[in-house]
Amino acid sequence: MTKNVTSKELMGGDDDLPLYAPQKKIYPQRVSGSFRRIKWGLMALCLGVYYLLPLVRWNRGLGAPDQAVLIDFQSQRFYFFFIELWPQEFYYFTGLLILAAFTLFLMNALGGRIWCGYLCPQTVWTDLFYVVERWTEGDRRARIKADAGPLTAARLARRALKQAIWLIIAWWTGGAWVLYFSDAPTLVKDLATFQAPAIAYVWIGILTASTYLLAGHAREQVCLYMCPWPRIQAALTDEWALNVTYKYDRGEPRCSVKKGRAQRALGETAGDCVDCNQCVAVCPTGIDIRNGAQLGCIQCGLCIDACDNVMKRIGRPTRLIGYDNDINVQRRTSGKTEAFKPVRSRTVVYAALIATVCAVMLHALLTRSLLDLNVLHDRNPVAVKLSAGAIRNGYTLRFLNKRGFDRVIAVDVDGPANAQIHIVGFDSVTPDRPMIVLARDATTELRVLVTAPFDDKSEKTAPVKFRITDIGLGEVASATDHFVTP
Amino acid sequence: MSQHNDTDHISGRSTTGHEWDGIEELNTPLPRWWVLTFYATIIWAFGYWVVYPAWPLVSGYTAGVLHTTNRAAVTANLAQLEALRGEKMKALGTASLAEIENDPALLALARARGKTVFGDNCAPCHGSGAAGAKGYPNLNDDDWLWGGTLDQIMQTIQFGARSGHAKAHEGQMLAFGKDGVLKSDEIVAVANYVRSLSGLSTRKGYDAAKGEKIFADNCVACHGDRGKGNQELGAANLTDKIWLYGSDEATLIETISNGRAGVMPAWEGRLDPSTIKAMAVYVHALGGGK
Ligand code: SF4
Ligand code: SF4
Numbered sequence: 001m002t003k004n005v006t007s008k009e010l011m012g013g014d015d016d017l018p019l020y021a022p023q024k025k026i027y028p029q030r031v032s033g034s035f036r037r038i039k040w041g042l043m044a045l046c047l048g049v050y051y052l053l054p055l056v057r058w059n060r061g062l063g064a065p066d067q068a069v070l071i072d073f074q075s076q077r078f079y080f081f082f083i084e085l086w087p088q089e090f091y092y093f094t095g096l097l098i099l100a101a102f103t104l105f106l107m108n109a110l111g112g113r114i115w116c117g118y119l120c121p122q123t124v125w126t127d128l129f130y131v132v133e134r135w136t137e138g139d140r141r142a143r144i145k146a147d148a149g150p151l152t153a154a155r156l157a158r159r160a161l162k163q164a165i166w167l168i169i170a171w172w173t174g175g176a177w178v179l180y181f182s183d184a185p186t187l188v189k190d191l192a193t194f195q196a197p198a199i200a201y202v203w204i205g206i207l208t209a210s211t212y213l214l215a216g217h218a219r220e221q222v223c224l225y226m227c228p229w230p231r232i233q234a235a236l237t238d239e240w241a242l243n244v245t246y247k248y249d250r251g252e253p254r255c256s257v258k259k260g261r262a263q264r265a266l267g268e269t270a271g272d273c274v275d276c277n278q279c280v281a282v283c284p285t286g287i288d289i290r291n292g293a294q295l296g297c298i299q300c301g302l303c304i305d306a307c308d309n310v311m312k313r314i315g316r317p318t319r320l321i322g323y324d325n326d327i328n329v330q331r332r333t334s335g336k337t338e339a340f341k342p343v344r345s346r347t348v349v350y351a352a353l354i355a356t357v358c359a360v361m362l363h364a365l366l367t368r369s370l371l372d373l374n375v376l377h378d379r380n381p382v383a384v385k386l387s388a389g390a391i392r393n394g395y396t397l398r399f400l401n402k403r404g405f406d407r408v409i410a411v412d413v414d415g416p417a418n419a420q421i422h423i424v425g426f427d428s429v430t431p432d433r434p435m436i437v438l439a440r441d442a443t444t445e446l447r448v449l450v451t452a453p454f455d456d457k458s459e460k461t462a463p464v465k466f467r468i469t470d471i472g473l474g475e476v477a478s479a480t481d482h483f484v485t486p
Numbered sequence: 487m488s489q490h491n492d493t494d495h496i497s498g499r500s501t502t503g504h505e506w507d508g509i510e511e512l513n514t515p516l517p518r519w520w521v522l523t524f525y526a527t528i529i530w531a532f533g534y535w536v537v538y539p540a541w542p543l544v545s546g547y548t549a550g551v552l553h554t555t556n557r558a559a560v561t562a563n564l565a566q567l568e569a570l571r572g573e574k575m576k577a578l579g580t581a582s583l584a585e586i587e588n589d590p591a592l593l594a595l596a597r598a599r600g601k602t603v604f605g606d607n608c609a610p611c612h613g614s615g616a617a618g619a620k621g622y623p624n625l626n627d628d629d630w631l632w633g634g635t636l637d638q639i640m641q642t643i644q645f646g647a648r649s650g651h652a653k654a655h656e657g658q659m660l661a662f663g664k665d666g667v668l669k670s671d672e673i674v675a676v677a678n679y680v681r682s683l684s685g686l687s688t689r690k691g692y693d694a695a696k697g698e699k700i701f702a703d704n705c706v707a708c709h710g711d712r713g714k715g716n717q718e719l720g721a722a723n724l725t726d727k728i729w730l731y732g733s734d735e736a737t738l739i740e741t742i743s744n745g746r747a748g749v750m751p752a753w754e755g756r757l758d759p760s761t762i763k764a765m766a767v768y769v770h771a772l773g774g775g776k
Contacts, residue, residue: 380615384626387726
């Protein structure tokens, strides 16, 4: 018989952290300082870009939309200032995604989760919602007190006001989102007069709900439980990455201001941390950074500001909490100088990869053709024997005219000797060199027949090259396929 | 079941009393909104049974008060589709064949429409790509028994050949052997002569003069002086490189002996006029149209 083991024994005693902890409500306190200023600036920039970008106009000439950034699903175009992308060029988006990933890696190698703390939409909008919360319900102390006290009418009114402003921001967020998909001024008018397509209202609804729930209610829960990035980045980081760190070599042992002064006066060492808990009070994820690096920290730097303010007041050097790495903690304790290594193989590789992808994309963008041609050989039948014995192959040619005007192009074929070309539906005056008109900013699909004489000595298959030339501009595009004999 | 009123000492919450290897299960009821949703779905199901077809019976099913059927829905959808197409198909109906060919938009529409209709109706004989087979003409090439202009193609589709329709193409290859008009050696001679017309090799020592004479006496009436064929009668051109039934000697002997009379059905009445028009344009645009 085995002895029954109690769960208490398995857990190793009462001191361990429980496996289960109900959510604690967090009341981040307002703080001011350099990192808070950086956050304000970045918040203004991100929100400004997001809300205003669809309203920026860009003149593209007749028939093309005047919106600088537009994802036009209906005509399958993506406009970004002077760039116009077609569905065939979707690889640019792949490039952008790769670029985004490597940039994230690089940021992570340099400064840990700075993306999380400063630029992540979840952070930006949550931060904005906190501003509203502080404005309506007061700062940390007032909110804690109000939550503990009875639900008075005044408090209810403040709460309602907060929810209303949250909803307005959320709704505006959804509204700005749909503006990226249609001509913004027209859509705004249509939305206001209830003429807009139902899908626009649906998306505004979805984005309103998700913004309200994520930024208003889920908040740090997203960072702690939903977001995969903290798990991934833990595998990507190394000991040189700068993280928000409590320099315990300087802060410990914690002691009161008075005691610290007294000890230092006697020439003894004393920790700088006065255990005021300001760093915990301001933390939007509610953690104590003095416990060391942890998953909950989004690297927002607000605890640095909080602690710096305390240090200034008690006349001690600032940056008891700061962007630092564990190596330095060890180096300082063993009397060595601090060391930072932003340039190391990891960051160099990331930077090189970013530069390469950028260069490739830029090159592709600058050399992209505005006239394009695709060929599809007939499959059934692959080749046709004509009454005089010649062989004919049919092709579907797809012409892409990415310019904003109609153009006349000539179609030539280099293929088997003496090959003749005929475009179905276009009886050209110059039969050897058919000319067609390509509509502006559109694809044109035409059936093209190539006929070549055939005898027993003819090759079974021969390459055939279609070349199209813009008669006016001289732009050329070509595509190669095969000429098959039965 | 043992009686239990255990409490988990870590979370301070009650447990179900179930324990496996020292791990106890917390008593965590489903959230209320979840349970309510569950009840709502049950109520919903009752409503659904009443409104929509639901329960299979011995010889049928409960129809539901809305009398919804998938068949009715499909019919309605098809009618809607026809109405949608109506406008465009009307344009096909009013334009002339030549106008359709010269208007890229109409041509594209006719080809698209023609392709689907061809697949449904013509592919069994002519093949999905209209490449034909033995006895079924390849519509991609430039050899036409009954003519390859737009109008001629249209006429053939409309009325067919030997289809029994009053306006159908008539004319057939006679069975010279079966009917006792020609004897075996004469058939061999004329078969080889016909092969020579298109430059194919002939049997060693065959009597060319005899073949020519037999051809002149029996065949020129339909196939013409030099064997060039006659589209009025659907008589094949015997001088080109395209053979509907095959050009080897045995096949030719069989053709001359037993005759040929392939049937092309008339599509008038089975397909509406604008669809037939679309099909004519499609076939013409396959590349062999004159
Ligand atoms: S510990 Fe500091 S840096 Fe990390 S999330 Fe909290 S306030 Fe921000
Ligand atoms: S804010 Fe600074 S001094 Fe105050 S508890 Fe945090 S680390 Fe210590």
